[in-house]
Amino acid sequence: MTPEPSRRDAVRAAAASVIPAALADLGTLVRIPSVAWPAFDQTQVARSAEAVAALFRDLDFFDRVEVATAAIPGTDEHGQPAVLATRAARNGRPTVLLYAHHDVQPAGDEALWDSPPFEPTVRDGRLYGRGAADDKAGVMAHVAALRAVIEALGRDVDLGVAVFIEGEEEYGSRSFGQFLSDNADALRADAIVVADSGNWDERTPALTVSLRGNARFTLRVRTLDHASHSGMFGGAVPDAMLATVKLLSTLWDDDGAVAVAGMTARDAATPDYSEQTLRAEAGLPDGVSPIGRGPILSRMWNQPSITITGIDATSVAAASNTLAPETSVVISARVAPGQSAQEAYAAMQAHLRAHAPFGAELTFSDVDLGDGFLVDTGGWAVADVRTAFEEGYGVPSVDVGVGGSIPFIADLVRQFPGAQILVTGVEDPHSRAHSPNESLHLDTFRHAVAAEALLLESLDARTV
Template sequence: MTSAPSRHQAVHDAAASGYPTAIADLGGLVRIPSVAFPGFDPADVERSAEAVADLVRGTALFETVEIRRASIPGADEIGKPAVVARRAAKNGRPTILLYAHHDVQPVGDEALWDSPPFQPTVRDGRLYGRGAADDKAGIMVHIGALRALKEALGEDFDLGVALFIEGEEEAGSRSFATFLSENADVLRADVIVVADSGNWDSRTPALTVSLRGNTRFTMRVRTLEHASHSGMFGGAVPDAMMAAVTLLSTLWDADGAVAVDGLTERDVETPEYSEQTLRDEAGLPDGVRPIGRDSILGRIWNKPSITVTGIDAPSVVNASNTLSPEVTVVISARVAPGQDAREAYAAIEAHLRAHAPFGAELEFFDQDFGNPFLVDTTGWAVADARVALEQAYGPAPVDMGVGGSIPFIADLVREFPGAQILVTGVEDPHARAHSPNESLHLDTFRHALLAEALLLEKLDARTLEA
């Protein structure tokens, strides 16, 4: 058997030599506009799944590689295509499940992009394109690491590997729970790597150990049976826009902190993080001050937030002297670790109903829920991952909270309660995921690929206790 130091070096060298091919393959995936939202061409998501399946088959490591779907609970429709693959463990070795997703966010206003969103473009050490970071880079970290392991150790290594590349994460993972249940035998593992998070910065790796939950819903505000002339009735009749703006303003206090009774906070210390770093990473202009109170990372990682993410109302081009009868808004709330997402939603709905001005009629619908998550960091897989990250990046990894949400992790915990979960990623604070000019820092990608390859090598040498 190859000695441990030479195994390590062989995997290291194979990951380095495989990097150019991984980047080229990533560019091919970025060219596919795989938006899974309603209203976009589903054929592009199908094409993306086929492209991922071809890459997985190309490794020649798996006993099965399939594109599968699952039904959406409560809806007469089927979910988007996901790629699943599996090879069995041998000689008492563990099985690792590698997760990423191949669907992407819509591009938004294409005029805000400096290069075409589905034309991968390298500038200043970054690869620009929708999905370049979130999360097609995660797919290629998995593929690149597996290629490196095979090149270094041969295809007959003992580690079991399952692969799950989802096709609807950005659209809410509506069939995820059903998919897990129906495909549990293919996906069951001792360790799960969710490659859909970020790093402390472009040089320092991180393990994500806490995630906020989320609840998203639509609210309709109605004050009139029909539109009326603003000159004839303005000043006596409340229009829906006035009522909606007045109501929404009650969700925050004067500092911009959430002002809803029943939403909880998590009280833990956070690393140092300056206001200037926030301005740089978030794009906050000098004249605009941050919102909230206490430590900045505490606000992002451990407190709730509420954002109005969409509104249906007369557009500027269609503006007229009319009192609007109704306005519809989409509200997205992030839930602090430790609170159930449905409990948080109930608190927000109760607040809005209690503060509805002028007797405005409120209707709530299209609710989505995702619970927060705290990672158990005591397991051997976390220890192995920390070592691999430091070996790949140089600096030791940071245990990091994330203000965003990965709601399906709760489904993974429920379906595979004995699995150790590692939340990793390839994004850095300047990746601009979900925004125009999304990009991947190429050195971060190189290090992430190497780190996962080294982790796989460590697990291939680990024997599970009987």
């Protein structure tokens, strides 16, 4: 169905008009330090949820808007507060589910920030602050797009809309699956827009069509019953650090590519992407070589990777002439799309056991697995979002893979197998999500709001 040009023009104009208020509201949300990790003030997460709920209530568009929680399976606890809003479809129109999350990463070392992390600051066309991009900008893209639709078309549209704004995505989405199950009827939709990814650059929109999975676990390496004097026994007795270093080195080959039998790669073409671009976007200095083999984007999108993200060992300050009996490390792997996280974890476990030096005792714990995601790009919703992207940004969109993981998308696929899932976002390669000086490119946000508003208009003109 070809939309009426007058409707599209009205939505596009309305999308431009709502930006100042949307950015002001985004600033208000950024000021709330909604870190879901237990070591932080949990009242701020609740405060954030209420602030987000108020934004959706003020639209006067939904049949209901509420703050809700769900149980964490296997525990007596509940997850963090999420916002749930619903509006029933009419006259054969589809329903769209809009997802984002209002919790944020911790600020980290505030000395590394050029401005306070929870004080929104505009510099050189970017809004800086924790959550300014990931993912309170995603929340506000949904709010602003709905404001534009209401302004242009009125509240009496036929499109069904459900909203799920999660409160613990950065803390592992522990109650996500249960929340979906508890609210399955309210959240069931024909298309799902997940506003938690990135764009090709600040000018070019992207639809994420593949995501790597994740397999994270803690490995303990033990070689001694107790610590011993390194001078008296060194050279005859293996300490845990020696065994750990030798063991971990077997995970990669000389190029830095994963060397674990059973971890697979996906064979798929990738766009051109230069080493110079990689250096600029990743902060890779001259003199330090990239790792892996094959096209650079294939290494990040379609091949597995393994990173040591934490280690428990004697600190430099407490170093003594001692053979340490045990060492623990956190191993974080990204799994190629198409391979299950469980299969990849089993391959790593088998590899580590087979390569344990000196008969070292290995213990595996704290296993966290999430499957990757591949989009079926043949659906009508994909066609609609590509059109909306091109109109909203003024340039054609790019299909991209993402090296990171969004494990909860596998939960969405399981709960709503018939829904078309559109992974979009407002970030660009310089947003520095999770890092000091996280920021949102303001023009990217303007284009993203216009594109989502135009997508909603397309859906409202469609029957299913």
